[in-house]
Amino acid sequence: NLKTGEFTGDFQDFDRSITMLGDSPYRVELYASEIDIPKVQFTQSGAIELDAYPDRDFWMSVSEIDPAASIIDGVPKYRIKLDFAENVEDILKIGMTGDVDIITDVRINVVHVPGRAIMKDKDGNYTIRLLIDGEVVEKPIVVGMETDTDVEIISGVDEGDTVGVLVK
Numbered sequence: 001n002l003k004t005g006e007f008t009g010d011f012q013d014f015d016r017s018i019t020m021l022g023d024s025p026y027r028v029e030l031y032a033s034e035i036d037i038p039k040v041q042f043t044q045s046g047a048i049e050l051d052a053y054p055d056r057d058f059w060m061s062v063s064e065i066d067p068a069a070s071i072i073d074g075v076p077k078y079r080i081k082l083d084f085a086e087n088v089e090d091i092l093k094i095g096m097t098g099d100v101d102i103i104t105d106v107r108i109n110v111v112h113v114p115g116r117a118i119m120k121d122k123d124g125n126y127t128i129r130l131l132i133d134g135e136v137v138e139k140p141i142v143v144g145m146e147t148d149t150d151v152e153i154i155s156g157v158d159e160g161d162t163v164g165v166l167v168k
Contacts (some may be wrong), residue, residue, distance in 0.1 A: 006128045013129070026083070026092060027084065028048055041065075042062055043062060045060070045102075046100055046103055048100045049098050049099050050096050052093075058085075062081070062082055062102065062117075063083045065080050068142055069124050075149050098163040105145070106152035112153060113151060114149060114163075115149060115150060115151050117164060118143065130162060131162040131164065142154040142156060
């Protein structure tokens, strides 16, 4: 119950009654390539999976995108800042590392296959191998959005088709 001008101890040696912390939110800074940066926009959502918390996604939103590239290891990269959607200051530590996914578009009720199932023919057209009536048949396909692991199929594969996947 201090009033303006009062101290908790002697004038020369007083204890603080409060400590002001910065009012900026906890945030993550990352760098995106010039191939990925056109897909990123303000207020898009994303999630980070921190190495320290491998079974938990922390939701975030894009708050800043640098207009100019920074050269990192000789490659132009664009800094993106993401703010956490929840209060995380009690559990996060500065310098933690993890993987961030930014949601740049959403598609619902689509046919998708593992990227390893898709091939390109000599003309650069996408194809896929399907098991039809016990035989492997190579079919042309039209692809859409991609994730790190899967590719959307616009046409050429139907739900329930059996797809051949390359195994390494």
